[in-house]
Amino acid sequence: MYLTFDDGPLLGSENIISVLQEEGVEATMFMVGKHINHNKYRKRTFNRALQEPLIQVANHTYTHANGRYRYFYSDTNRVVSDVQKMDDILFKYDPEYQVSCCRLAGRNVWRTPTIYRNDPGIPKKYHESEKYDALSDAGFQIYGWDYQWSYNPKNGEVYKSPETLAQIIESMYKRGKTKTKGKFVLLMHDFSFRDRFDGKETLRSLIQELKFFGWRFERLSTYL
Numbered sequence: 001m002y003l004t005f006d007d008g009p010l011l012g013s014e015n016i017i018s019v020l021q022e023e024g025v026e027a028t029m030f031m032v033g034k035h036i037n038h039n040k041y042r043k044r045t046f047n048r049a050l051q052e053p054l055i056q057v058a059n060h061t062y063t064h065a066n067g068r069y070r071y072f073y074s075d076t077n078r079v080v081s082d083v084q085k086m087d088d089i090l091f092k093y094d095p096e097y098q099v100s101c102c103r104l105a106g107r108n109v110w111r112t113p114t115i116y117r118n119d120p121g122i123p124k125k126y127h128e129s130e131k132y133d134a135l136s137d138a139g140f141q142i143y144g145w146d147y148q149w150s151y152n153p154k155n156g157e158v159y160k161s162p163e164t165l166a167q168i169i170e171s172m173y174k175r176g177k178t179k180t181k182g183k184f185v186l187l188m189h190d191f192s193f194r195d196r197f198d199g200k201e202t203l204r205s206l207i208q209e210l211k212f213f214g215w216r217f218e219r220l221s222t223y224l
């Protein structure tokens with residue numbers, strides 16, 4: 001099981017780090033460069049994640065496309081330089097930094113040595129595939145996800161209970177509905193785990209459900 005958390009550091013990230021430590025499970029946090037530089041509290045959260053051996057901090061672009069995805073993905077240089085800018089931060093601060101593991105903003109794209117997939121929701125006529133290829137050529141491994149714990153876009157609250165989600169995961173696993181057999185990449189978002197939604201309890205419940213089903217947790221650096 002590869003738990004992945006996107007868009008941090010944000011409110012909610014601290015709860016995630018604490019629960020991962022308390023439960024002793026590995027995970028990957030895909031962070032956004034401009035969120036790290038937003039203020040000293042966010043920077044402190046970034047450093048806390050870097051120092052936690054259970055957590056792999058990975059690249060989720062510098063700007064997150066500023067929310068304008070079609071514009072962002074219309075220019076190869078813009079995409080590559082934005083990912084590179086975040087990579088420079090990781091290279092500078094992460095002593096364990098190895099190969100660049102990134103997830104694109106707003107796109108479920110895969111470019112790894114074994115998986116080549118575009119986001120099925122993006123029409124071919126936008127030619128985004130070339131931009132993903134350029135990133136891959138520049139040495140980045142791009143990871144999407146098998147399933148997203150979907151949330152209310154207005155406030156980030158997750159729609160499904162941890163129990164329901166764990167059953168969906170189990171069903172997908174048994175039917176072989178993942179990119180790699182026996183492996184599951186779950187996408188979650190940091191702001192879903194704020195205190196106002198009992199973030200710590202929600203995440204803890206999910207992890208305990210998954211442990212009950214027998215899942216082992218790893219960082220994405222071991223996926224291949």
Ligand SMILES: [Zn+2]
Pocket residue numbers: 006007060064104105106
């Ligand atoms: Zn994102």
